[in-house]
Amino acid sequence: MSGTRREDRKLLVLPMASVVALLVMLSPVLAGRSQAQTPTSAVRKSAAVSRLNEPAVVVDAAPESDAAKPAPRPDAAVDVSGAARTVQSVVLFGAVSLAPVALLMITPFVRINIVLILLRQALGSPQVPGNQVLTALALLLSALIMRPVAERVYADAVEPYMAGRAGAVDAWNAGSIPIKTFMVDQIVMTEHQDYLTTLHERSRGGTPGAEQPERPEDFAIGVVAPAYILSELTTALKIGFMLYLPFLVIDLVVSAVLAAMGLFMLPPTLVSTPVKLIVFVLADGWLLVADMLLAGFSA
Known part of the structure; x- marks a missing residue:
């Protein structure tokens, strides 16, 4: 019995000795791992301690109404200004x-x-002079007539506005006075006051017998401008009729002569057009017409 117990003790001692030897061999490796993990844990502990030591920041909760409102975007203001x-x-x-x-x-x-x-139609040459030539001549004559008015507008409105002595509204009012005076004077000169009176009454609601302004500058520009255009159209047709009369006489004379000669197959315009052109040139017709137009505005 004693022999068997000794053998059992030997069997128990041998595994324990091997386990102890294995622990002794692994102790350096375990020590290195613990040293490698120690700095990380120390950093974590110090960070936690620093967070605990930080003073608490109290954030006031915004009211629900303010929180519900979206923050204004700067792009919206840019879009509005760009649209404007x-x-x-x-x-x-x-x-x-x-x-x-x-x-x-x-x-x-x-x-x-x-x-x-x-005048071009009365001469019998509907294409000569061309539209561009007539338009250029009309523009130049208009500029010559309107030069005094333009000088007054520049002196009364443009120059003070550019110098900063008058605002835009004051400059507009001051500049419109010479123009309205010119138009009203032409309406009165051509005896077309009915146009101005009628349009002024219509602008007042259509009441007949409305009080008329005493001065041209008291009329509104929206009343004077259409009345002036109507007056100019009527005057232009009257002048055109007077220009047509001498050329109409030439057409009648040429037609009568051709009929007396029995030349019924010959178009009268083929003969009357050269006659009208030579008569117009010999009478210096362009100068007479231009002088008549200029005198009508300077009277």
Whole structure:
């Protein structure tokens, strides 16, 4: 029995000795791992301690109404300003495109151009002079007539506005006075006050017998301008009729002569056109017409 117990003890001692030897061999490796992990844990502990030592920051909760409102975007303001600039540009380009037409309507261009066109038809040459030549001549004569008015507009409105002594509204009011005075004077000179009176009454609601302004500058530009255009159209047709009469007489004389000679197959215009041209040139017709038009505005 004692022999078997000794053998059992030997069997137990041998595994324990091997385990101890294995632990002794692995102890350096375990020690290195613990040293490698120690700095990381120390850093984590120090970070946790620093966070605990930091003072607490109290954040006031915003009211629900303010929190619900979205923050304004700077892009929205940029878009609105860009749209406003676009609208202003469109309005400016539209005004610039309509400005030449408006200026021509309040100048003698309408009367002069119509008279020159009727004169060309009376001469029997509907293509000569060309439209561009007649338009250029009408523009130059209109500029010559409107020069005193333009000088007054520049002195009363443009120069003070450029110097900063007057605003845009004041400059507009001051500049419109010479133009309205010119148009009203032409309406009165051609005895077409009915146009001005009728349009003024219509602008007041159609009440007949409305009080008429005593001075030309008291009329609104929206009343004076259409009345002036109607007056110019009527005057131009009257002048055209008077220009047609001498050339109509030439046509009648030529037709009578051809009929007396029995030349019924010969077109009268083929003979009357050269006769009218030579008579117009010998009478210095262009100078007479231009002088008549200029005298009609300077009287």
